[in-house]
Amino acid sequence: MCAASEVSIITANVQVIIDHGLGDKNKDDYLLAQHSCNALLKIVPSKLKQDDPDAPPKFKPDHALFLKLEELIVSGLTNKDNRDYMPMARSAMRVIYQLGEGPDQLMEVIIRKIVAAVNDKLPEMGEGKIEAHILQRLCFLVGEISLNQLNYLDVNVYTELKRRNYLREAKAEKEKRKAAEKKQKRQSMMRATALSTPMNATTTGAEDDDMGIVGAEADDAEAEFIQQVTEKEILTGDSMLAQFEPLLVAICSNHAKFPDKDTRCAAALALCKFMLMSSDFANKHLRLVFTMLEKEKEPTIRANLIIALGDLSVRFPNNVEPWTPKMYARLHDGSYKVRYNTLTILTHLIFNDMIKVKGQISDIAFCIVDKEDKISMRSKLFFSELAKKGNTLYNVMPDIVSRLSDPEVGVKEEDFRVVMKYIIGLIEKDKLLESLVEKLCHRFRATRTKRQWRDIAFCLSLFPYSDKGFKKLAENFGCWGDKLHEDQVYESFLAIFGGIKKGVGRGPVGGGNREAFKQLVEELEAKVEEARSKGVEDDTADRRAREAREGKKGKKDRKGRRGEHDSDSSDMEDFQPEDDNASHRRETRKSKQFTQPTEDTSPEKRLAPTPSKKPSENEDNESEDEEEEEQSPEKPRKSSRRGGAEEQSPEKPKKSSRHHHQQPEEPEKSRKGSSRRVIASDTEEQEQTPEKSRSSGRSRRQEEVVQSSEKSRKTASRSSRHNDSENERSRGDRERSSRRNR
Secondary structure (H helix, E strand, C coil): CHHHHCCHHHHCCHHHHHHHHCCHHHCCCHHHHHHHHHHHHHHCCCCCCCCCCCCCCCECCCCHHHHHHHHHHHHHHHCCCCCCHHHHHHHHHHHHHHHECCHHHHHHHHHHHHHHHHHHHHHHHCCCCCCHHHHHHHHHHHHHHHHHHHHHHHHHHHHHHHHHHHHHHHHHHHHHHHHHHHHHHHHHHCCCCCCHHHHHHHHHHHHHHHHHHHHHHHHHHHHHHHHHHHHHCCCCCCCCHHHHHHHHHHHHHCCCCCCCHHHHHHHHHHHHHHHCCCHHHHHHHHHHHHHHHHHCCCHHHHHHHHHHHHHHHHHCHHHHHHHHHHHHHHHHCCCHHHHHHHHHHHHHHHHCCCCCCCCCHHHHHHHHHCCCHHHHHHHHHHHHHHHCCCCHHHHHHHHHHHHHHCCCCCCCHHHHHHHHHHHHCCCCCHHHHHHHHHHHHHHHHHCCCHHHHHHHHHHHHHCCCCHHHHHHHHHCHHHHHHHCCCHHHHHHHHHHHHHHHCCCCCCCCCCCCHHHHHHHHHHHHHHHHHHHHHHHHHHHHHHHHHHHHHHHHHHHHHHHHHHHHHHHHHHHHHCCCCCHHHHHHHHHHHHHHHHCHHHHHCHHHHCCCCHHHCCCCCHHHHHHHHHHHHHCCCCCCCCCHHHHHHHHCCCCHHHHHHHHHCCCCCCHHHHHHHHHHHHCCHHHHHHHHHHHHHHCCCCHHHHHHHHHHHHHHHHHHHHHHHHHHHHHHHHHHHHHHHHHHC
């Protein structure tokens, strides 16, 4: 504190500070060493001057100060328990680079001793294993060396080159001035001519211009020299820092092998400091850094990386510019620290013209509704300052509305309204508001969802309308007139009319021609009501038509699925193998039907009622019965006296069962039809012909069933003749056996 006002206090007591602040008595007190280094840095002037004839103070490389600092840095690397090592090492390296002659050589010696000490400890730690705190401190040291080396070249060396160049030019100018004075004295003793004065004046002006050009060229040459050194010499070839590049890249890209988060954080920062040195090196590793920024699990590492990327954007803006959206994406990070650092860095870059203001600024607008008050207040401050910076906020306003209202972005409708209320309130110029009304009306044509209609209409309802602004709204009625069937859109425009009628606007609404403006408002309101009623009708009709199409399509799909199910089930029934009992029961029923005509020959059975004598039912009931018989499982019927005889001798019907096995499709309808064909008279056959004509009008499936039944009838008729002959033969055998028994 005393040195801040009087630097001579430090310059007169440098040796005292070295002995007591950096001495052996306080060898492990790194905090004292840090404060001692900060006191010594007061010797360095706050701003180096180019026209200062005296060079800044420097110490020789073999000075006791540097020997003590070297011992502290090397010995403290393995001191795990002391947490003040890294702040002390940072201050010590600053002292070396600011007060030492040839600091790069001094630091190279220190790093070589550190690496040798680590290699000596490898047998104790195990082959290929280094303690995490040693690796962390080593990465920190090389990163600080790179940063101090860059600062030393860009500030100290460049300023010293310009100072020396200034001294040379001042010396040359002084010599020229002396020569001019001598020449003037000689000319004053001679008789001057009339043309001598203008010639001398012209020559002097030309010489001054040449001196200015020479000075600018010299500055460019010095800057180019520094750039050449940083780009081609520091991080390439066999230089000391180039040897640590593979180590830093390996730690940053391999989280499984280096699980310690402090080590990864130190390596990531060291890599970013290396990237500040050279644009080629930065381009080589930008992808790795942004991958860590996106996928790193530790929020501390992400927060540090976003700060380092801000420095990179200042150093190499063209290189980082394509990656800017990745930086804006961190505004949605889950960590409060990352979001706050990102907002701070982007604010600094935008206001210093390091980043162009584009559509991504909507991410900053979203921070207005952040749950953290500190972030919300900083975002509001950003937009209030941006509104003062010309027309920048006006230029990005349509993009902010479009991006925040996009459903893919996922901003809630309530949050959108809070953001737009604040931002639109910052625009005060009437001309800008009028242009925004027109731009937002045109945005209706590019919208895809009703949510976007509602958001744009809400923004239009926030504007304080003047005469010209309302005319712009009326002129663009075609852009938003077809959206009025949406309730919230309609309510937003009603709010606009209500505000205009109450006189809320920029200046006197209506101006001098108040009646004409009132008529314009009434006409537009009538058009809105008409478009609203028509839009509601059209929307209702479209919705009903859409529902009808969807319902019809769904019914057709269900019917198709049911038909497929029925066909599959019928196919399974048709091709299902039947057991012997089912075949025997079917043959038994057929034998009953086919033996009934033979009963007419016997006089005692001729009086019994037969199924053929029953009156036939109507054709519809008949078809329904047939379908029921097809779908119902076959049940054995009660046998007649003749049928009972046949059941007692089942060997003969088995012959016909083999015949029926060749025809797997034999529904009950076909069997019933065959019996009627044998038993029924010609009148009944004539009654069956309308049934055939009526079945032709049925579905394709029913026609196939009818065709299959016709085939089964023919087969059944042939089998009935065969059964009749068999029955006659069996009856004759029984009669002969009965005679013999008598």
